[in-house]
Amino acid sequence: MMMETDILVVGGGAAGFAAALEAAERGAEVLMLEKLSETGGSSAMSGGCLAFAGTDMQREQGIADDAALLARDLKQLGGGAADDALIAVYADHQLETYDWLKAHGQVFAPGLEASSGQSVPRVHTVDPADLVRLLAARCRATGKVTLLTNTAARRLRRDATTGRVTGLLAEGPDGALDITARRGVILASGGFSRNPELLAQFAPACEHAVFVGGEGNAGDGLRMAWALGADLRDMAQIKGTFGKHPTDELNNHSCLCVYKGAIAVNQDGRRFVDESLSYKLLGEACLRQPYGTGFQILDAPIMASGDNEVRILDFERRLEEGLFIEADTLEDLARQIEVPEATLLKTVADYNRFVDAGEDPEFGRRHMVHNHGALRRIETPPFYAYPSTAAVYGTYCGLRVDPQMHVIDVFGERIDGLLAAGEVVGGFHGNAYMTGSALGKALIFGRIAARTAVAA
Template identity: 30%
Template structure:
């Protein structure tokens, strides 16, 4: 009897499909599916996206996302726009969202997986209208006091501060979502004499922070800008906490390589998502319009070379002019995703490198500013992050165990660099090893001391990719990656001895030394990827853009990674967020005057 029911169900499904294919023509609203409630899933950027689809009268009636681990700032515009359109048009023939391709594909494929159980197939799925979600601009001209280009951390902060100081502000963002590189960062920022340092009993000073930053950039950074950064970041962090309601872990600091003391304040969730969500909500509450999918093409000037606006294009290619009565602020990020530019300024940084950065980081603002006479500086200084996913280039948060005691070794099982060194030093060290790969090794104690549990989804994905192993013994973990077991055991034994003595005699490792003595043990495969461009538009301490003659360009400001001079040859970990907080605030405040 059960077998007969299954046969009848299959026949019914075949009849429905045949009816749909023959009878619906080009109208995707015809009956295509068997009524019922179906679940489906598909791999997203971080993990499976799971959905539940309700079919009524042969059509898609309801879609519920049951579970996902995608970045909320990216998923919101995808889910909010795509799901109603799919239901309305009874079509899964959706276009992907620029900048959120993997997430939009995951949603589409999860829905298709569910509808396959309702009798759908690829022929049915292709019949629907191709759904696009970016909308055209309502007007061809708009006027504001301040026009901000870029809705990353620097742009959002600049706009919020300009608005707070009385300016009418708009933000232009070429991607269909806000966040920029801040969104995919760790979100930590360095500051001296903070409330967290005070709570943990850590002594620090403005002068010490200034010296660490200047030294890390090989003394090539602009001393005036670095001084401005050091003297204003603590207040900037308190502003984020008290005015924007960004939440931080109150009893933990990250100690990034190159810093003399721990000083990186850590947002809840351990990523830039917390900053962007709170900044975005604050901008919305202050009625600051954000024009998504609006690409700035040209900075406009008058006959006296004063900046007076921005020419942009919407998704249809229509030109929209944004007049700026007071100022334009460039906050478009760096150029790390533009290999044409990276190779132009540093021939070593080419397509061999993947990147931790957003695909939209193409140097647009730098090129627009240069076109109207802005001076550039430090463009050859391009930073790679040493411990990234070798397959995707994604920044690995799990690899932050390096700051809590994990040891770096090569294929031969030997240490080759100080784990707390500058990023450029470690990256070059890794590239010099066999296969240009390194391996992070840690144990149960280090794992428990870190915040790695927050990144379990990343850990699970890397396990599937064979990039990480958890094992009861070091020998077992080493064998998984074909690391020289005997040498690795000797290396860890020697290192543990140094921990007991209180000094790393091989590399003089900074920070707290932690022995690796208790299983389970972990080994993670890592490689460098393009992470930050230190060079960019030259600015002064008021965030005014400077021209090739050394004079400010009237009405033009810049903040964040789009600028050069602050980090010299090398940026210290945690200083990018510090940079955009301080100079984003200054740009907004000054531009509003």
Template identity: 30%
Template sequence: MKQKFSLLMVLCILTGIFGTIIGETTATEGIYVPGSYEVEAQGFGGAIKTVVTFDENNIKSVEVLENIETPGIGSTAIEEMPKAFVEANSAEVDSISGATITSLALKEAVSIAIKQAKGESDESIIMTDGVYEGTGPAYRGNVTLAVTVKDNAISAVEILESTDTYMIGVKAYKQLTEQIITHQSLGVDSISGATVSSNGFFAAMSDALSKAGADITALKAVSIEKRAPETTSFDSDILVIGGGMAGMTAAIQAADDGASVILIEKLGVFGGSTTRSEGYVMGAGTDYQKEQGVNDSADAFYKDIMSVYDIEPLLNADLIKKVIYDSADLITFLQENDVKFEKLVAVSTFEPRATPRNHCSANKGSGLTNALVANLEKKGVKVFMNTAATEIINQDGVVVGAKATNQFGDDITFNAKATILCAGSYGGNVEMMKKLNPNIVAESIKGSGDGDGFTLAENAGAKMLLLDYPQLQYYLFWDGIPKLPVYPASAIAPVKNILLTDGVGKRVANEADFNFEFIAKVYYSGQQEGYCIVGKDFYAQYPEVCEAGLGKTFPSRGDEIALKADTVEELAKWANLDPAILTETVNRYNELCDLGKDLDFNKDAQDMQRIDPPYYIMKLPAVVTDGYSGAVINENAQIIGVDDKPIPGFYAAGCCAVPEMSCVNYYGCGTSLMTCGVYGRAAAQHAVTYCLTK
């Protein structure tokens, strides 16, 4: 068996499969083959890409190219350890205390590079034939797999158990399996957009293969040949950038209308917000509502949404109107494209959100994406994965396609008569969020999208509208908060029998209503946080919620999270509130509880629970979940230029183009996917007509 492997090794060296080095290397009499070796290891936040450079006998430098480790923790290891590796000329250096996972990842990366530079990676891989099970922590739980080893090679991988989503995890597992079997290496890149799933898969593979007796470090050191970058170009009527709800609906509609369509997606899986979403899509007056006995209409929906959104000075009512009046047609379109809805729900039991308008996709966002991806293929849309638009081609004021690149670093030109930008939000780009919304003191920024949509549009001459507010919520949350049964003021696990106040200590909303009612009141109070106040009865029910923040500080903001006190005055002093205002708020709330009727905000009597000492006050910091600033579009989804005229050939839909359709008081989950779908289709319909003139 060893002999077979050695033959394979010789063949591989001849064909360059183990050619791990970036740039030139030289024959040597020393310990190492001089050169630079790129290695990826999994840190705390995700992949850490490292380049280690050797001369004949020494590690010359260790450079971290990419990482998303926690600032102030993992970043310390990233800053300090490279020098230590060089000084020690070894991977065996001290870890940085408090940054163990990052330190171990860096050490692993350097030891893999050392093995590669010594050319010893392959010989130590001796595996015993058999089928081995392994488990690793992936998305929402473990992934367990079975690896078959035959003739000292990985010949099959079967997923036995996984809690991951189909469109992200399962698709990533499939791609990783193919690559690992092809290259007989655990050094393959993780799938972009599926980092957590990839990490879990690698951990499970390592677990299984170590049972087969493999040297895991050596398996990771078997590097992959990357072909040289190429320059290519492709032509189509329509180019769609981004494979979320907006991009997929645009591409399918354009193909339905007879255009040739290319869709490019930056990630290795369809893993944008749409796939990660709950899959709720709003629609009014739909056939599905009729089947379920729900009496609704676009008129009623428009009236409801405008009763909430009317307060925004920058709102464009015509854009909203189009979304609402085209929403029923969107639901039909989705059903025709095999999206299955399993139920209808309302956002709240209170008006104006009490009508069941949310069409809930079976298997949530993953089910929605799965159906649409299948129809992209069915309808002949050419899809390029791992392909990111880098620049919109604007020739004399007319958009004629985009430049892009992929995992090989290719220089790709997509020539198109019309380009539809659907590259999503900047909600996951912390720096961009801070830059675009400097007035929000966020404890956590946890949206999704890296902001390419914003940047591509802006660089191509689009008129950008910057809003003062992103999508934000004030609720009991901080990164690292323990798992709790309820989270005061959250949308996901809310609780009703509490008192919520705005930033000055006044009760401003029904705590049982949709949480954005409360959020809007806090935001417009001009404060950076709200408060939750409870007493001994709530403590008896949820002690862990009351205690979660006691004696702790918010990791980002640095101030104390919660306090237990015997008097309301103490609460007020701690929170820097006017004691008279807070006392009046608590007294009034207790008075209404005793009365059994919420005369102020109409909360159900059963949720009116007195607040008696000892009291607990919890700060509800701003948690940012999405960005609203972006490109201005018209009702045809044409992008408006800085001269206030549509830019010919340039369209946008989805999260990168919603600034005139947003409100601090978000109407609710389901509004976003509806807006993406309506404007994705509108863009396609107008673009196809535009193409006929070209």
């Protein structure tokens, strides 16, 4: 069956719907392909965090933030491995995307939190599944977006003379489809956390991590572009995120409470990392520990500081579900988690001394998270332990793109007619990532890709 459209979007997550809606609002006809029966992908499974700076919510809560500070944080996290041009694009366009979401009716949870990689509270929280549903509804309302589910993209098609990508071949419920895209193809197909072969090739250090991601995240878009000579970025930067309970199958994004003042210890009862680092780096450190696991240790005040509106800080629900181990004394807590009592007691006592002195000579921790928040002692019962390992929620790497979201080949040239957005894009995160920047880049880069395609 032959089909034709202005812009073809592959993938029905946040990046895909943001691209489709932006393109439709600019007058383009859009065809979307989703290989599963339901849309949402990893976006709908995420923690619902978006990293925005300079918002009205921040101003109302007295938080001083702007695009420049956001960009500095992103560069520091990237450790020199991230593409400065992509960071600039994110910083320059994030506030308009926040306003765009609000204009379309998106409601954010009232509280703001500081989390991984943030110098000030800038986690703007949404229900992620509702966000995708909202964008999908807005796409339908335009009358310009057609969504085909249960339809998998198979191969990109390009003009033999010009080399321009002109469409792709797909497989739907009724058979093969040959789709022509007059203005371009946008790959918004996610990462490859569900592809064991690609993970073994690019992330062997994550062998013992838990893998969480959209069921369809098998690297389809990456492989199709790769076949046309697309360059790749950050493939060596795949790391697990710290804070996943090893046996919890109910919460895809378990609490990451080290950012509220907890410490992380291994099976020997010893700290093993600066807990204020990006949880991608924490996950890397955790996987080097015995059995690839550890415990987050906290006390009553830290437990009370959780935020039930933010999934990654919803301690209360995890406590009700029996995921925390609770004890009236540190000695009893050590016995329950089967770590040496004397070692755990010394670890906590040493840490409390470091807090009092304002200096952590063991690991150099200075804040609760990144450059934000004063450290707090762990001293008030009851005490809690949260078993934690690393989970690969996303692959944080992928296709090389330019600031307009054109896919770039191995010779540094554009692959005409091919754009990308969301998790399939590499080069933005570098060594680590900021809470909210993955879902944020899906929306921001999706809209930019759409603008580029419409202008083609």
